[in-house]
Amino acid sequence: MGEAYIRGLFKTEASWRNMERMNEELDLSGDGQQRLQQFISDSPWSASALISDIAVKTSAFYASQPSYQCRDVGYILDESAHLKKGKQSVGVARQYAGVSGKVENCQVGVYASLVWNTHSTLINTRLYLPESWTDDPARCDKVGIPADQRTFKTKLELAREMVQADLKAGVEFGWVGGDGFYGHGLELGEALDEMGLSFLLDVHCTQQIYPFKPQLQVPERTSPRGAAPTKRRADVEALRVDAYAQQLLPCQWQTVTVRDGTKGPLKLAMHVRRVWLWDSEAETPTQRTLVISRRLTDNKLKYSLSNDDAITTPIERFAYRQAQRYWVERAFQEAKSELGMSDYQVRKWLAWHHHMALVMLSLSFLVKERIQQTASCPLLSARDIRLLIIAMLLNDPDAVDRRIAQMDIRHAQRRKDIERHYRENDPDSANDTG
Template identity: 30%
Template sequence: MHGVPSPTQLLKDGDASACVSRQYTGTAGKVTNCQVGVSLHLATDRASAAVNWRLFLPQSWDPASGKADPPRVARRERCGIPADLGHVEKWQLALDMVDEARSWGVHIPLVVADAGYGDAAAFRLGLNERGLHYVVGISATLSAQPGSARPSTPPYSGIGRPPVARYSDPAKSAKALVVEAGRNAARPVSWREGSRPGRGRTGFKRMYSRFVALRIRPAGRGVRDATDGVELAECWVLAEWPAREAGPVQFWLSDLPVDTPLTTLVRLAKLRWRIEHDYREMKQALGLAHFEGRTFSGWHHHVTLVSLAHAFCTLRRLARAPKEMAAVRASTRSSASCS
């Protein structure tokens, strides 16, 4: 099972609930009043389930922060927020939950996450320090050196501090490196069944696109690099470049071994779709976003019960015979076409 940390936003009208603040939410597509929960899911190719949660505490709720908001700080006691709880970045909450899950005896060989985590060099370094591989989304602007680049040390004149090893060329964006490789470097990959009817064995079309995989050396702030006298670590950049697009549209970074097949990289990068499916089911069918309590402990109690209900539903689905599942999906498709 792979670990997949992810944030989800819960819209709020008022400002009395624990940790509510004006934050960006993909649910509304803008900055609005909401709570942000960070969850850790365990996922396989067949199923996934949320096993741990943290309620994100914004800086406005942290009395030790320079951005503390006095009215919100004053509500901490009424909301039951522990006195020693301060603002912690989402990527650090994710690492804490991974550590806790591993302390339960859960084996997590690899972590999959979106660019909100992948862009944080400290998050990737934290996974490296824990001996965990990762496949994480990144922004197209993440800076890197080509995999073939090597730092060199300028000659020492004998005056002042000896020079350290540096790369001769400035770092480029991940997108620029992929574009340089060219459209011809993209290879077609099919990674899972979709929801559209098809002629395949199960009656559904498989998901398909074109991908470029290159070896690069991530640079930028927070990365231990040649400016510190250390060579940048080499890893994979994976880019989706659909045939009808002028350029690559999505990017991932992975420290999996150099002999990892392209199909494996794609399958793992695309695994996060299951977490979006989890959120949709928990919000629309199981009441994740319908909690009206105000307290910190009440929120965690609510998301725990919702997660248990979701896990139960998942186990019931997995227990069904393959033929029964195919019949259910065919029935669902037929009903949708008649509605």
């Protein structure tokens, strides 16, 4: 049934991957739809064991590649929302959905991706349960949330759990990344410090920094008896990172080529320096490295904080790591459009995790195929592979040949577009597009 479910994910088109449509594509026996439903909703197989296996094998597969270096592998944390109707599906609530940029009725999963070079696959997940769920035992009972999973946990706590679990399982990576939600404040960064992990976490433009180490002072005036203790203050005012960036001179930026892209080389203007953070509560300021990049095409700025040393770490490494979240976004897009990551129609805790585990297994297969076929087919996409698999499942050699011919035409056009972009943006590299 696991194989059948995955075939259903591949064969059924986006927004139609419910049990009824999948059963039609699979042509199972008369009770096929019920068997699929039982397999995904009630069968006791372990989603967590499968997900852990995906993580370990993805890590090992990356490590087997000729150009592999562990420091280049990122463990990137992100969340993804799945829009839903009604109030019965596990974890569903009115909450912010990044997919639409506003508050929606949705489920939110916190995910970990293992990113290497230009490849990313999902290797872990936790379903976020709002307090409206964890405070309602009857609601938890109805969807089968295990007793040990009913304690409210923030998304940062869920992210930390995943990092610890994958480290324990033997997953190898050189650094941890995340968007501004995970980089905001000191909590996750300090936890990663304690684990001995290198990180580069994005921050919002409102992030407060001290360009120089502040001296913390206690006002000489003592508090009246019984009053709250007088808080310490810094001897200088903190500065927003966007305000700091506006003060930079042209000579304080360094242009770095991150990688070759389909629209020409990705070049960023980079600025890196040591800064300090203080939340008015900590005993001492925390030292971090501020990483700012500016896209040369539109001057868009991106801000990150890292615990790597600003002096000894090559600026190219900071630029590479900061640009890697792009591939995580691509992985989510492929999982949703090609594999039905958000198309499920299930309500229970077990069903949600079963579905996600099988989607992640399918995505890891697509990533592995793309890497293995790089030399012979460098422009191979997730959709190319999926369409070929559908043709192969028809047991019709002519259908496979037609798909390959169509793919060759698409790839030829893409190569022409890539070469044109290189001629326009970097004439010296026009002959190096591969």
